[in-house]
Structures are given as C-alpha cells and as structure tokens.
Amino acid sequence: MDDTAFWDKAAPKYAKEAISDKDAYNVTLGRMRHHLQPHFNVLELGCGTGSTALELSPGVASYMGTDVSSVMIDIARAKLTDDLPGSLSFQVGQAHDIPDSTYDAVLALNLLHLLPDVETTLSAIYDALPSGGLFIAKTALLKDGKWFLGLALPIMQFLGKAPSIRSMTEAELRTLLLDAGFEMIEDIAQPDIAPRLFTVCRKP
Numbered sequence: 559m560d561d562t563a564f565w566d567k568a569a570p571k572y573a574k575e576a577i578s579d580k581d582a583y584n585v586t587l588g589r590m591r592h593h594l595q596p597h598f599n600v601l602e603l604g605c606g607t608g609s610t611a612l613e614l615s616p617g618v619a620s621y622m623g624t625d626v627s628s629v630m631i632d633i634a635r636a637k638l639t640d641d642l643p644g645s646l647s648f649q650v651g652q653a654h655d656i657p658d659s660t661y662d663a664v665l666a667l668n669l670l671h672l673l674p675d676v677e678t679t680l681s682a683i684y685d686a687l688p689s690g691g692l693f694i695a696k697t698a699l700l701k702d703g704k705w706f707l708g709l710a711l712p713i714m715q716f717l718g719k720a721p722s723i724r725s726m727t728e729a730e731l732r733t734l735l736l737d738a739g740f741e742m743i744e745d746i747a748q749p750d751i752a753p754r755l756f757t758v759c760r761k762p
C-alpha cells in the first residue's frame with residue numbers, strides 16, 4: 559500500500575479523533591496566530607481534514623490547504639460553510655507540488671517526517687516564498703523518542719497501521735531547515751513518546 563492509499567484509508571478515523579494534546583495544540587495555534595498577519599496569503603501543506611485551516615483562515619487574507627489524500631480533502635471541503643471566509647480553499651496535491659501563487663507563509667504541520675523527499679519539498683517551499691516569508695512546521699522526532707518506537711514502528715508499518723516515517727533527531731531537523739536556506743526564529747519543544755518540534759523559520 560503506498561502512502562496516499564494509507565492516508566485515504568486513515569482519513570475517516572483521523573477526522574473523528576480528538577486532538578491528542580489540546581493544550582500543546584493551543585499553544586502552537588496561538589503562536590501561529592501571532593505570526594500570521596491579516597494581509598497574509600497562506601499555504602498549508604498536508605492539511606489533513608482542514609481543522610487547523612478552519613482555525614487560522616479567518617485571520618488572514620487567503621488560505622489554501624493541500625493534501626495528497628483526496629479523502630482528507632473531501633472531508634475538509636465538507637467543512638466549508640457560508641460563515642467561513644470565501645478565501646479558504648482546499649485542493650489535492652503532493653507537498654512538493656506548490657500551487658502557483660504568491661504566499662507570505664507556508665505551513666507543514668505534522669508532515670515533514672512523513673516525506674521521503676523532504677529536501678525537495680523544503681527547497682520548493684523556499685522557492686515559493688519571498689524574502690521575509692515564513693515557513694512554520696511541526697515535526698515528529700522519532701529518533702529522540704522512546705526506545706521501543708524503533709521496534710514498534712516496523713511492525714506497525716508491516717501491518718499497514720503506520721505510514722513511512724523518516725526518523726530524525728532535533729539536530730537533524732535543524733540541519734535540514736538551515737541547509738534549505740531558512741533562518742530559525744522560534745521553536746517550541748513538545749515532549750511525547752515521539753517528541754515534536756514546532757519551528758518558525760524565515761526566508762532571509
């Protein structure tokens with residue numbers, strides 16, 4: 559099963575799941591609201607069922623969410639109601655395929671560790687942003703996680719219960735972001751079985 563099929567299958571359950579750590583989620587939502595200005599055109603890659611897009615889009619000029627899974631995008635589109643800003647839209651797409659437009663900020667939340675071609679995607683994001691543009695990500699760091707993840711993950715993947723994941727440490731993620739040309743302006747570590755790092759980067 560390739561990963562698109564994995565996410566298509568996972569989407570209905572994913573849509574119903576509660577956010578695992580609501581406090582941590584709210585902290586990063588608050589930081590994103592702080593950084594995203596009202597005139598911003600925002601692109602969210604790997605937007606899933608659009609929950610974060612719905613939270614953030616009222617505060618910006620336009621917001622496009624893309625995801626490789628058409629089932630995720632169908633669920634996100636079903637949430638579009640008349641009281642939401644018309645500038646919120648969703649479309650199917652690979653993360654490295656940045657839709658042609660002008661963006662002030664690109665978001666990749668819980669995504670980078672899922673990308674086999676993360677360097678290509680980071681380079682595409684960098685190219686799509688103007689100088690001063692923001693790249694905001696939240697990334698799972700499996701190599702910094704609990705020891706048993708290294709045993710459990712291959713079994714879950716074999717059973718079709720987990721997607722391909724790039725295991726990395728915080729240091730490796732920082733190197734990826736810096737090598738892509740970004741400067742890091744803020745980060746928040748979120749401890750968990752697989753810790754996450756929320757990062758705000760700027761294109762110089």
Ligand SMILES: C[S@@+](CC[C@H](N)C(=O)[O-])C[C@H]1O[C@@H](n2cnc3c(N)ncnc32)[C@H](O)[C@@H]1O
Binds near residue numbers: 653
């Ligand atoms: C863990 S979910 C995160 C969803 C959402 N960003 C969130 O934080 O709730 C990962 C999402 O990335 C999408 N995804 C995985 N690989 C992708 C790729 N190569 N390009 C675009 N989206 C991808 C999946 O379909 C899924 O919706």
